[in-house]
Amino acid sequence: MQDDLFWAIESRVNPHTDIMTGPGGLRGIAAQPSEVKERGVGGWEGGIAIDATKPYNEAWRFERPSYPVDKVNLAKYFDKEQLAAIRVQQSEYAKTLAERDW
Numbered sequence: 707m708q709d710d711l712f713w714a715i716e717s718r719v720n721p722h723t724d725i726m727t728g729p730g731g732l733r734g735i736a737a738q739p740s741e742v743k744e745r746g747v748g749g750w751e752g753g754i755a756i757d758a759t760k761p762y763n764e765a766w767r768f769e770r771p772s773y774p775v776d777k778v779n780l781a782k783y784f785d786k787e788q789l790a791a792i793r794v795q796q797s798e799y800a801k802t803l804a805e806r807d808w
Contacts, residue, residue, distance in 0.1 A: 713770050714758040729752040773805065 719725065760768045780789060796804075 710770075715756060717770075718758045718760060718768055719756060724757040726755045726757070728755075 782791070
């Protein structure tokens with residue numbers, strides 16, 4: 707879910723037009739412990755809204771890509787020793803992507 711959120715922000719948000727901020731002093735839910743101590747229940751030092759919606763008529767442009775890594779059998783091309791040597795050289799980032807089928 708977090709990855710989907712980051713994907714939406716990264717692929718669909720223009721920081722100049724899609725990020726809106728609100729003024730302080732509005733009533734709302736105290737989300738930070740310091741707000742509760744200073745103001746009691748309620749109070750808000752401002753807010754932020756991010757519009758990461760897909761344009762209805764072009765939603766297909768914003769679909770998240772999928773890579774069929776499960777369909778590639780590396781054993782056809784490399785022996786066990788070569789595969790082990792490759793895995794040792796993989797960065798943590800590459801291992802994470804491989805675990806998530808990206």
